[in-house]
Amino acid sequence: MTLNIEHWKVKELDGLRIPVDALGSIPEIEYACSNVEDDEEAVWLSAYGLAEGFELSGKWEVESVLVSHLQYWGEFSGTHFDELKGLLRRSTGRLRVKMIWESGDEEILTVDDGEVTVEEAP
Numbered sequence: 001m002t003l004n005i006e007h008w009k010v011k012e013l014d015g016l017r018i019p020v021d022a023l024g025s026i027p028e029i030e031y032a033c034s035n036v037e038d039d040e041e042a043v044w045l046s047a048y049g050l051a052e053g054f055e056l057s058g059k060w061e062v063e064s065v066l067v068s069h070l071q072y073w074g075e076f077s078g079t080h081f082d083e084l085k086g087l088l089r090r091s092t093g094r095l096r097v098k099m100i101w102e103s104g105d106e107e108i109l110t111v112d113d114g115e116v117t118v119e120e121a122p
Helices: 020-024 083-090
Strands: 004-021 030-036 039-048 055-060 064-071 094-103 106-112 115-120
Touching: 004 020, 004 083, 020 064, 064 094, 083 115
Parallel strands: none
Antiparallel strands: 004 064, 004 094, 030 039, 039 055, 055 064, 094 106, 106 115
16 A cells, blocks of 8 residues: 655745646646736646645746646555656756655655655654
8 A cells, every 4th residue: 555645845946847748748637727817928837636635836938837836645645656756857946845644754855956855854
């Protein structure tokens, strides 16, 4: 049985961009685009489906998404964790997250220009 992530807390999110084709390459991910009400040039992309608590949204920049919100927890979060890391390996920018697994183990996920590390939390 695969353990799932119970808690996901973003500590740092700085200029994280994920290629749109990377989102499209994972069958479990669905995404949709919509215009932002106060800026008709801006397009918002929202993605979901990888896990119960997977939410990714941000400004669509033609070939990538500038991520402003990322959540990942709940059912299937352990099963699809490798897919999430693969998606983040194609990113640029920085992300740092504290994760708490069902077992109670706490880990820090760090992404720095596509380099993904997971370490035990201090």
